[in-house]
Amino acid sequence: MPPYKLAIIGYGKIAQDQHLLAIQSSGVFELAAVTSGHAKTIPGVEKVFSKDAQMYAEAPEVACVAICSAPAKRFDAARRALLAGKHVLLEKPPAATLGEARALVNLAQSHGLTLFGAWHARANPAVVEAAARLKGEQVATLSVTWKEDVRKWHPGQEWVWDAGGFGVFDPGINALSIVTAILPAEVFVRTAKLSIPSNRQSPIAVELGFGSEPPGDILTAIFDWRQTGPQTWNIEIQTRSGRTLLLTEGGAKLEVDGQTVKTAPSREYPDLYARFAELLAKGASDADLRPLELVADAFMCGERQQVEPFSF
Amino acid sequence: MPPYKLAIIGYGKIAQDQHLLAIQSSGVFELAAVTSGHAKTIPGVEKVFSKDAQMYAEAPEVACVAICSAPAKRFDAARRALLAGKHVLLEKPPAATLGEARALVNLAQSHGLTLFGAWHARANPAVVEAAARLKGEQVATLSVTWKEDVRKWHPGQEWVWDAGGFGVFDPGINALSIVTAILPAEVFVRTAKLSIPSNRQSPIAVELGFGSEPPGDILTAIFDWRQTGPQTWNIEIQTRSGRTLLLTEGGAKLEVDGQTVKTAPSREYPDLYARFAELLAKGASDADLRPLELVADAFMCGERQQVEPFSF
Numbered sequence: 001m002p003p004y005k006l007a008i009i010g011y012g013k014i015a016q017d018q019h020l021l022a023i024q025s026s027g028v029f030e031l032a033a034v035t036s037g038h039a040k041t042i043p044g045v046e047k048v049f050s051k052d053a054q055m056y057a058e059a060p061e062v063a064c065v066a067i068c069s070a071p072a073k074r075f076d077a078a079r080r081a082l083l084a085g086k087h088v089l090l091e092k093p094p095a096a097t098l099g100e101a102r103a104l105v106n107l108a109q110s111h112g113l114t115l116f117g118a119w120h121a122r123a124n125p126a127v128v129e130a131a132a133r134l135k136g137e138q139v140a141t142l143s144v145t146w147k148e149d150v151r152k153w154h155p156g157q158e159w160v161w162d163a164g165g166f167g168v169f170d171p172g173i174n175a176l177s178i179v180t181a182i183l184p185a186e187v188f189v190r191t192a193k194l195s196i197p198s199n200r201q202s203p204i205a206v207e208l209g210f211g212s213e214p215p216g217d218i219l220t221a222i223f224d225w226r227q228t229g230p231q232t233w234n235i236e237i238q239t240r241s242g243r244t245l246l247l248t249e250g251g252a253k254l255e256v257d258g259q260t261v262k263t264a265p266s267r268e269y270p271d272l273y274a275r276f277a278e279l280l281a282k283g284a285s286d287a288d289l290r291p292l293e294l295v296a297d298a299f300m301c302g303e304r305q306q307v308e309p310f311s312f
Numbered sequence: 313m314p315p316y317k318l319a320i321i322g323y324g325k326i327a328q329d330q331h332l333l334a335i336q337s338s339g340v341f342e343l344a345a346v347t348s349g350h351a352k353t354i355p356g357v358e359k360v361f362s363k364d365a366q367m368y369a370e371a372p373e374v375a376c377v378a379i380c381s382a383p384a385k386r387f388d389a390a391r392r393a394l395l396a397g398k399h400v401l402l403e404k405p406p407a408a409t410l411g412e413a414r415a416l417v418n419l420a421q422s423h424g425l426t427l428f429g430a431w432h433a434r435a436n437p438a439v440v441e442a443a444a445r446l447k448g449e450q451v452a453t454l455s456v457t458w459k460e461d462v463r464k465w466h467p468g469q470e471w472v473w474d475a476g477g478f479g480v481f482d483p484g485i486n487a488l489s490i491v492t493a494i495l496p497a498e499v500f501v502r503t504a505k506l507s508i509p510s511n512r513q514s515p516i517a518v519e520l521g522f523g524s525e526p527p528g529d530i531l532t533a534i535f536d537w538r539q540t541g542p543q544t545w546n547i548e549i550q551t552r553s554g555r556t557l558l559l560t561e562g563g564a565k566l567e568v569d570g571q572t573v574k575t576a577p578s579r580e581y582p583d584l585y586a587r588f589a590e591l592l593a594k595g596a597s598d599a600d601l602r603p604l605e606l607v608a609d610a611f612m613c614g615e616r617q618q619v620e621p622f623s624f
Contacts, residue, residue, distance in 0.1 A: 097609035099500025164613035188411025297409035301476035
């Protein structure tokens with residue numbers, strides 16, 4: 001089987017930090033082109049375009065695209081790709097709104113194309129292990145703590161603060177993608193507190209209270225972008241049977257009752273591309289909108305409080 | 313067939329203004345009980361309870377409930393009703409969040425009970441007529457104008473301003489329930505501007521820009537709660553074939569190319585209860601979450617601007 005010729009759309013931080021190497025080392029995908037609003041040349045990439053329409057016209061060998069542009073631009077880019085007959089991998093979140101994401105799902109389906117709404121944090125062996133261990137269990141408590149330094153992970157990225165830029169939900173949705181993947185119950189937002197810098201549109205910190213069916217006791221999440229020093233990406237779950245599962249390092253490590261049972265170097269993006277290849281081979285799609293729905297619900301029912309202004 | 317014995321849960325403005333008479337005149341439902349946090353006695357109602365749990369214990373003849381409490385309380389009330397084995401009609405919106413609504417849908421299904429997420433504005437002959445006339449058409453423009461006086465329609469209702477209280481989306485979602493019912497395309501939110509009084513959590517005015525699939529030209533909605541004098545609840549649609557459809561009076565009247573083609577006195581709530589009876593007879597449910605999803609999306613991607621404080 002020849003490699004899938006793939007183009008990256010949107011050559012920003014995540015494309016450069018993760019997608020490029022994952023594609024080049026995949027053995028299944030070949031990076032055929034990149035579209036970028038600012039880069040004119042990219043080492044090792046022969047075809048660089050400023051517009052995707054031009055790329056579709058001049059590089060017809062491209063069979064699929066990975067869309068890494070900012071969430072607000074994702075829908076239009078994905079729609080053009082699908083109408084050009086290309087299979088699509090979407091960085092998370094799949095679109096700026098649930099409605100946009102649903103429209104893309106329908107469009108891909110009606111054109112017989114693969115749409116993969118990727119949730120990279122799910123592609124961790126410890127996350128898969130946690131899901132397996134929670135199967136058939138009842139959840140008593142859930143405590144998500146996602147605290148990181150926005151200046152370190154999003155240096156100068158002003159769009160994250162715009163309306164529709166998600167703010168601290170940008171990393172927080174990774175935690176929600178894990179929670180929805182591993183919990184044996186459906187969780188939903190009951191309460192939300194959104195702390196929004198007085199000079200910004202999007203939250204810098206969020207506290208969520210969840211309900212679940214069947215109900216748990218206390219299910220919470222805290223996202224905070226103001227953490228300097230050690231960074232924390234933990235999910236702790238206590239089951240009714242008395243077990244404690246602790247996922248740390250963003251899902252890379254799993255402890256059960258204090259014993260490490262799974263730890264692996266991060267292979268999130270290589271595993272995502274392996275999954276994309278699997279979907280392409282099967283002619284299937286995978287677009288789970290539950291993490292995005294939790295975020296939309298938090299914005300809808302959330303109580304807003306103004307906090308001190310933020311600048312990079 | 314004996315009448316269905318029904319209880320109203322939450323005896324506020326909408327229950328008193330609309331549900332009571334619609335039930336009493338339905339010929340199919342019999343008002344068996346009411347639960348209310350404040351009313352101790354209600355003329356013509358034999359059984360008034362302060363807690364629904366007590367009602368389920370002491371009035372086992374109740375087969376179904378109409379939940380009219382504030383959106384933030386709707387999920388818990390509906391869940392208790394379903395667990396007590398009662399069929400449920402939910403006032404709009406069906407819950408405070410999409411996740412809550414989805415959990416109720418699943419719970420009703422797993423218990424073999426009817427769940428009816430009612431959208432009263434859809435129950436207008438002119439709305440049904442508009443949907444029929446738009447079938448097979450392509451939409452060029454959509455212009456929703458929903459302007460009313462909050463002091464007139466929600467006198468002293470502080471909860472509408474709370475987080476999760478929906479603000480002007482409380483009437484606006486009626487327009488969205490019509491739009492999603494009649495348009496031959498799927499609409500989704502692309503842009504939103506939310507005007508929020510400086511002393512409140514929820515918007516007093518909203519401007520929405522929609523996308524659609526297949527795409528239209530200009531699709532917009534304006535909701536405003538600051539309208540005194542004449543009230544406006546209009547939806548205007550221009551089709552690619554050159555037709556203009558104008559729904560006025562909240563969906564009660566339809567004009568096509570300037571000619572009135574359908575007008576009827578409002579029978580929204582009687583028609584809702586007729587539909588509920590139909591669902592009960594069939595053992596079916598009806599819970600369309602698209603209007604609520606549009607609102608959640610608007611909150612998620614919307615740009616907030618502070619406007620002058622509001623007091624009743």
